[in-house]
Every structure is written in structure tokens, then in C-alpha cells.
Amino acid sequence: MRIALDAFGGDNAPQVNVDGAFLALKEFQDLEILLVGREEDLKPLIKESPETSRISIVDAREVFPMSEKPSLLLRKKETSLYKAAIQVKDANADALVSAGNTGGVLAAALFVVGRIKGVDRGAIAVLVPSKNGFTILIDAGANAEARAEHLRDFGTMGYEYAKLLGREKPKVGLLNVGEEQEKGTELTKLAFDYLKNDLGDSFAGNVEGRDINYGDVDVVVCSGFDGNIAMKTMEGTGKLISATLKKEIKKSGLYGIIGALFLKRALGRLKKTMDPSEYGGAFILGVKGAVVKAHGNSNALAIKNAIRVAYQGVKGDLIKKLEEKLGGK
Amino acid sequence: MRIALDAFGGDNAPQVNVDGAFLALKEFQDLEILLVGREEDLKPLIKESPETSRISIVDAREVFPMSEKPSLLLRKKETSLYKAAIQVKDANADALVSAGNTGGVLAAALFVVGRIKGVDRGAIAVLVPSKNGFTILIDAGANAEARAEHLRDFGTMGYEYAKLLGREKPKVGLLNVGEEQEKGTELTKLAFDYLKNDLGDSFAGNVEGRDINYGDVDVVVCSGFDGNIAMKTMEGTGKLISATLKKEIKKSGLYGIIGALFLKRALGRLKKTMDPSEYGGAFILGVKGAVVKAHGNSNALAIKNAIRVAYQGVKGDLIKKLEEKLGGK
The missing domain is CATH 3.40.718.10 (Isopropylmalate Dehydrogenase)
Structure with missing residues (x-):
């Protein structure tokens, strides 16, 4: 090769x-x-x-x-x-x-x-850290706008990619504002039907923003606009938590220094879990x-x-x- | 009253x-x-x-x-x-x-x-934690779909709300996938012009997902769909970081217990910073x-x-x- x-x-x-x-x-x-x-x-x-x-x-x-x-x-x-x-x-x-x-x-x-x-459209598939190791977010930003047929294709691409990465029976979710089928926009309602039709039981229905990092699906399908917003929101939240923790440790004086020393390895591993470079690159599918x-x-x-x-x-x-x-x- | x-x-x-x-x-x-x-x-x-x-x-x-x-x-x-x-x-x-x-x-x-x-549309304004204390996210989920005129009105509502909360010269940003004016969808391009026209210098242009928690603007304007995705993505990221930190502290054995004890107050304050109930309610504007x-x-x-x-x-x-x-x- x-x-x-x-x-x-x-x-x-x-x-x-x-x-x-x-x-x-x-x-x-x-x-x-x-x-x-x-x-x-x-x-x-x-x-x-x-x-x-x-x-x-x-x-x-x-x-x-x-x-x-x-x-x-x-x-x-x-x-x-x-x-x-x-x-x-x-x-x-x-x-x-x-x-x-x-x-x-x-x-x-x-x-x-x-x-x-x-x-019709290529898509960027990115692995984001999640409680199951990783979740595939697709599209992470190739196309700002997407039609329902595109989201359907992203679902199939994400499904095959998840299998390649070792998930035996990947579950694919559609990013939306609630779990019920009737939630969301005209786009998500139509995409829901398409994904159900193409993926059958592998389609887990609608998922929400919290499921990207903390859900049970292997793949989260969304437009490139929403994928970009979600990725960068994660980045901002991570930064805020990291900066706040550092500030609070500093404020705690000697206690903070001692505590941070004892937790050095744990904090290092946390950082590694959240570090995108550990997850390899983004696949353009x-x-x-x-x-x-x-x-x-x-x-x-x-x-x-x-x-x-x-x-x-x-x-x-x-x-x-x-x-x-x-x-x- | x-x-x-x-x-x-x-x-x-x-x-x-x-x-x-x-x-x-x-x-x-x-x-x-x-x-x-x-x-x-x-x-x-x-x-x-x-x-x-x-x-x-x-x-x-x-x-x-x-x-x-x-x-x-x-x-x-x-x-x-x-x-x-x-x-x-x-x-x-x-x-x-x-x-x-x-x-x-x-x-x-x-x-x-x-x-x-x-x-034409009401909007939910939520305070989210940020490095400046808080950022106002509007619309956090009242309307799944929004037109450019709605985003324009959300900008004015967010601006007045920020002033009420003590920000003297509030800066308003439009949530998008990049900072350049030509980025994004037809909706964001039109909303950019409207916001610029109505808010003048108070409009800071496009901002990205990371600016919600870690940016310099006081107000982030978006559709209810994107506001909901962003809010819940923050929640998921926070949960993942918290769960990973707990797991890693546990893995560190005695070191972890001692470190966590010394950092108890710092971790408690971090939790408080990230806790939505500290920020009062969501204003329906x-x-x-x-x-x-x-x-x-x-x-x-x-x-x-x-x-x-x-x-x-x-x-x-x-x-x-x-x-x-x-x-x-």
C-alpha cells in the first residue's frame, strides 16, 4: 500500500x-x-x-x-x-x-x-471523544448547507466508517433538538425518514447535542454548519473548564499545589482523552x-x-x- | 413590583x-x-x-x-x-x-x-458560563427555524438584555462557521447585513462555537436549533470531562484520594462556575x-x-x- x-x-x-x-x-x-x-x-x-x-x-x-x-x-x-x-x-x-x-x-x-x-456531497468525518471511546461526527464542516438526501448519504458513510473502526453493529443518530420524530426543522423531519429507510434498525432516531460526547450512538449525522458549531462549542467548553480549574487551583494556594501534584497523572490522562490529535485525522468521505x-x-x-x-x-x-x-x- | x-x-x-x-x-x-x-x-x-x-x-x-x-x-x-x-x-x-x-x-x-x-418571534435568552463571567445565548430554543429578520431582532433583544445585566457597551456576535463575512449559509449572510445595519458598531460580526464559552462578545445570536445544539453539546462535554476526571482520580488510587481532598474546594468552585442553576433563569424575550x-x-x-x-x-x-x-x- x-x-x-x-x-x-x-x-x-x-x-x-x-x-x-x-x-x-x-x-x-x-x-x-x-x-x-x-x-x-x-x-x-x-x-x-x-x-x-x-x-x-x-x-x-x-x-x-x-x-x-x-x-x-x-x-x-x-x-x-x-x-x-x-x-x-x-x-x-x-x-x-x-x-x-x-x-x-x-x-x-x-x-x-x-x-x-x-x-452529491463529500463530508468530513471526525472522531470526537465520548464515554464509549469515540463518536463519529459527520459532517464536521465540508458543506455549510445540506439537503435531506445529503444527510442520508452521510448516515451510510458514517455507518461504514464506524464498522471499519471496529464497531460491530454501529448505531447512527440524527442530530436534532429532541428525541421525538416530529422534532426539529423540515430538513431533519425529511432526513429522519430517509435515514430510517436506508439504515433500518441501525438508525437510532434523533439524538441531541449532549449525545455527541455522552451518548450511546456510534455516529452522529448533521449538516456541516451544525457539525462545525458542535465541534467548536466542545473546544470552547473544554478551554473554559481547563482555564477555570487552573485559576481555582492557583487560588487554593499551597493546597492547590499539593493537590495538583498528586493528581498530575490523572489530569494528564484527562487532557489526553480530550486531545483531538490523539484521534488521528478527519476522514473526507x-x-x-x-x-x-x-x-x-x-x-x-x-x-x-x-x-x-x-x-x-x-x-x-x-x-x-x-x-x-x-x-x- | x-x-x-x-x-x-x-x-x-x-x-x-x-x-x-x-x-x-x-x-x-x-x-x-x-x-x-x-x-x-x-x-x-x-x-x-x-x-x-x-x-x-x-x-x-x-x-x-x-x-x-x-x-x-x-x-x-x-x-x-x-x-x-x-x-x-x-x-x-x-x-x-x-x-x-x-x-x-x-x-x-x-x-x-x-x-x-x-x-415576529419570541426568543429564549440564556446565560452560559464564559471567561468573562457569562455570555448571553439567544435563541436557546424557542424556534427551531429562524429567518434573517428574526436573527436581527434577537440581536437587539440580546443587546438590551446585556445592558440590563450591567454590560456597558455590549458586543453582539452572529454564530457562524468562520469569522469572515462571506462564511456560512444564505441565512447567516443575510442576517449579517441586517445585524450590521441595526446594531452598527455593537455588532462584532461572525463568531464561532468556541466563542460561546470562551470568546469576547457579550451576546451570541443564533437560530433556536443551533442554540439548542450548542447548549446541549456544552452539557455533554462537561459531563464527559467530569466523568473522565472522576475515573482517572479513582485509577490513581491513594494519590487520587489525597489529590482530590486537597483540591476539594477548587473542584467545588469549578462545578459552581459550570452549574446553570447559578445563572438564574432563561428570559423569554x-x-x-x-x-x-x-x-x-x-x-x-x-x-x-x-x-x-x-x-x-x-x-x-x-x-x-x-x-x-x-x-x-
Whole structure:
């Protein structure tokens, strides 16, 4: 299996990208990685090791800036992101991983790699921490607006992705303002019927905001607008709790210092549970290749985890399964 | 000033309602309270005290159930909720406070007390904890769907409410998926223009989910659908963090016990900061009277805080200000 890594995407590129690539190569013996980016910058970063034979460089002269307008990607054919996507389109690689500009990665997925025929909209599937380990939130922001047919397709994509990640009988919920079928908007009422029809008993009906982090479903389906609001609300709540706890510990003087010392490991593990980089990347679903977006400020571990997510997707034939279920509808 | 309290609304009624009423009467010397509910049940709960002269009972034979369909309120004219609302409609009271069925309280506000002329939709304004103390989220769930004109009115309502609560120059943000003006849906783009036009420099532009708990604006405007999703997402995140912290403390054995003991006060204050009942009730804005909904499982302190919110609203002439700004448009 071969994965194309955008070696210049992300805030800490290219060092952490190369380091992450080596971590992944160590973990997966049947993996090859194409590092896409300026050859003269990448070569010095590749140290001789047992994994070196499974890494190669695809030269790309430019970097797609983190704050660039996503649509400009299609005109910037010398960027590492574009060239990495072309590797997938040309079947020279099975997957694309990038920590670059989110909108740019989305454009690369939808317009360079290309949508699965019959799929109207791609979607971003993100793993968020939950009491069961993780919940898949889909769409986490690919499309601001969604129609009921899109939410239906997101349900099928999320279901297959959950199976790939080891959930045996995934339960899919529709994000809404109450559990009763008649709750919500015209959009959610229609999507409810569609999801019920396509997913049968795997559709758990409506779920609420609290079920994203603390519910029983494996997948939460929503528009990209609501997925973005929910993701960033979680981030804000986490920040507020963390800042308030720090302030209160400080206020407690010596007691606070002693207590914090004794709880150092517990607080560290809490932080790890809530840290998005532990969960690998966001899978862009609905396209003809495995495309994974890692967080912009990824470290080497986060890059490795994003590569792992792409690796699992390819191994589990996720794209083929989605093509069978959604293709040509 | 006279406030009508639905003495039988809420999970712990009527005991905590009566206790909360007395706490409020002690705090505000110019306050009178009408306890609305079954006279024979309420009388034994009223103990002789200096405040007793400022409390009276309005008899109502029925209770509007917590899980009843809200629209049925208009047919249940003997319920304590309906009768409390009638007190405001008939100008026998300045405000209504209830911990009962949320949809029922909303129906009482919109259809018994009645909307301000020119206001198309009422909205629920909730105070959520934030790094500046609190942020006003409006609409927290009165209307699932909203048009741009509604979001514009919510902006003005939120602005006036923030001023009432002591923010001198309130900043109002529109909940969206990015800060740039062109982000979001057709709805947010149009609402952006309307809000800019009505609020001028007080409109801070688009804000994101993370700004609800951890931003710089005083007011966050959104549809009731998104407000509900955001509120409940916060709840889920808080629950997950709390459960994970408990689990990790337990896992840490003796270290965990000692650490938790030393941090007892800090953790207690953190809990208090994140506790919605500390923030009083949700103000239902856009109606011709001060209507405040307290949390269903309110204790006496939460009832008192909800009465305080209504008291402040009446003192600060909030309804008159909204009538001047929005009335007859």
C-alpha cells in the first residue's frame, strides 16, 4: 500500500511530517510513503534506517498557504498538496494525508481525487471523544448547507466508517433538538425518514447535542454548519473548564499545589482523552480515494495517527464499500 | 413590583418554589409575590415571618405536566402555569416565573402574555458560563427555524438584555462557521447585513462555537436549533470531562484520594462556575411582560435566582425598551 503525504502541509512542516512518516513506516510493514514537497529540503531530513527503502520523494516546488482561498488550489498545480492529490487520482497512491489548509484539502479531495459517482456531497468525518471511546461526527464542516438526501448519504458513510473502526453493529443518530420524530426543522423531519429507510434498525432516531460526547450512538449525522458549531462549542467548553480549574487551583494556594501534584497523572490522562490529535485525522468521505486531513498544528504523533487512519481505510476497502452502497444511485 | 410564581412548576414543586419565593422577598424589599397553585397545599408551607405580608396565593386547581404537549396549555385554564400567565396579561403582576414544562412556559409567554406588536418571534435568552463571567445565548430554543429578520431582532433583544445585566457597551456576535463575512449559509449572510445595519458598531460580526464559552462578545445570536445544539453539546462535554476526571482520580488510587481532598474546594468552585442553576433563569424575550423560565430541577436557590432575573428585567424597564426598539416595525 502506498500513501502520499503532503510533506509541506501544516504549521510544523516538513520536520514533523517526515518524523510522522517514519513512525508510521515502523508500525506498518506493508506501507510505502511518497513524501511530496521540495526535494532539496526533504532529502536532509531522511536518515538512513531500515524504513528508508519504503520512502520516496515526489518533488513539488510550492506550498499551498494555510490561509489561502481553497478554490485557488486548482490553479496551483505545483503545490505539494495538489501534487499529492494527483498521485491518488493517477492511482500512483492509495491515499492522501495532509495537515494543510482544511478548505484546500477538501478541494483536493472533491475536485482532484473526485467524488464517487452518485454521491452529491463529500463530508468530513471526525472522531470526537465520548464515554464509549469515540463518536463519529459527520459532517464536521465540508458543506455549510445540506439537503435531506445529503444527510442520508452521510448516515451510510458514517455507518461504514464506524464498522471499519471496529464497531460491530454501529448505531447512527440524527442530530436534532429532541428525541421525538416530529422534532426539529423540515430538513431533519425529511432526513429522519430517509435515514430510517436506508439504515433500518441501525438508525437510532434523533439524538441531541449532549449525545455527541455522552451518548450511546456510534455516529452522529448533521449538516456541516451544525457539525462545525458542535465541534467548536466542545473546544470552547473544554478551554473554559481547563482555564477555570487552573485559576481555582492557583487560588487554593499551597493546597492547590499539593493537590495538583498528586493528581498530575490523572489530569494528564484527562487532557489526553480530550486531545483531538490523539484521534488521528478527519476522514473526507464520498471521494474516490482515502483522504485524511490532520490537524494544522499536528506533531509527529498526530501525523502518524492520521496516516494510520488512511491506512485502515485502504486496508478495510472503505472506498469500495461506499461505492457499492452509494455509487450510481 | 409584583411577580407571579407558578408554585407547582418544576420537579421539586411546591416546596422549593415557596422557599425560593421567601429568599427573594428577603433580598428585595419592594417585591410582592403571588404564589399560584392549590391553596390548601400552599398555605401550610407559608410560615409566619416579616416577609409573609408580601406573599399571597392565587388558587389554581391543576398542574400542567412536565411532559405535556405545550399547545395543550391554552385549553388547560385551571393550571397554575396558565393562571400565573393570566396575572401578567391582566396587569395584576409585572412578571411570570416558572420552573415548569419549557414548551408550556413558552406557550404561556407567546400566547397568553402575548408578543410585542411588530415582533415576529419570541426568543429564549440564556446565560452560559464564559471567561468573562457569562455570555448571553439567544435563541436557546424557542424556534427551531429562524429567518434573517428574526436573527436581527434577537440581536437587539440580546443587546438590551446585556445592558440590563450591567454590560456597558455590549458586543453582539452572529454564530457562524468562520469569522469572515462571506462564511456560512444564505441565512447567516443575510442576517449579517441586517445585524450590521441595526446594531452598527455593537455588532462584532461572525463568531464561532468556541466563542460561546470562551470568546469576547457579550451576546451570541443564533437560530433556536443551533442554540439548542450548542447548549446541549456544552452539557455533554462537561459531563464527559467530569466523568473522565472522576475515573482517572479513582485509577490513581491513594494519590487520587489525597489529590482530590486537597483540591476539594477548587473542584467545588469549578462545578459552581459550570452549574446553570447559578445563572438564574432563561428570559423569554419579545413578549409584553417579563417571563422567566427556571430549570426543571431547580432548588430554592435557583428559583430565587430566576425571580431575581425577572425582578431585574422589570426594574430595568426591559420590556418598554424592546417595545420602543422593535415595536410596530
